[in-house]
Amino acid sequence: NAGVTQTPKFQVLKTGQSMTLQCAQDMNHEYMSWYRQDPGMGLRLIHYSVGAGITDQGEVPNGYNVSRSTTEDFPLRLLSAAPSQTSVYFCASSYSPRDRLYNEQFFGPGTRLTVL
C-alpha cells in the first residue's frame, strides 16, 4: 500500500513551459485534490475531484488543468508556467465525508516547483 504518490519531487521550469505533475493513490479513494502551499498562505485548493470523470475548481484554479479518467490518477497540468506558480504542490485523497469514520485526507510528499 503506497498511499498517495507524487512525481516529480522537484522541478525547475522556464516561463512559458508546460508540464504535468503526477498523482496516484492506491486506496480506492473517491476524492482527490491538488493544493499549493506558499509561505504565509497555508494550503490553497487548486482543483478537486469527487470521482472519475468529475472535477471542479478550487480557490486558485487559473493556469492549471486537471482530468480524472481513473479512480487512481489525478494529474495536474500547468499550461504555460509563470513565476507566480513557483510553489510546493500537494496532492491529497480521501473517502467521501459521508464516511464518518475514514474521511480524513491523506497527502502525498509534495512537489517543489520553481519557475524561472
Next chain:
Amino acid sequence: AQTVTQSQPEMSVQEAETVTLSCTYDTSESDYYLFWYKQPPSRQMILVIRQEAYKQQNATENRFSVNFQKAAKSFSLKISDSQLGDAAMYFCAYRGYTGANSKLTFGKGITLSVRP
C-alpha cells in the same frame, strides 16, 4: 464560503510544558469535520487529530487534545508534555459534509518551536 483563521503565526513552548494553538472558523453548516495537521520540516502533512461537529465530546490522541466550542466556532489544539519532535507547522482545517462544502479548507498555519 467557509473560512479558517489561525491568528498566531508563531508560538514557542518549553520542553515538557503545555501549549495551546488557537483556531476559529466560520460556517453556516451544522454538520462538519475539523482537523489539525502537522507539517514537520520534511514537508509531509500528518494528521494529528480530528473532531466531528455533531460529537460534543472533545477528541484526544495521547498528548494531543482539542477544545471544541461549536457555538463560538473555536477549535484549539492542546499539546501536553511538549517534545522536541513536536516542533513543526500546524494547520487547522475544516471539511463540510456535502457537495462543494466537502472540500478541505486550511488556515494559514502556525509555526511551533520547542525550547530544550
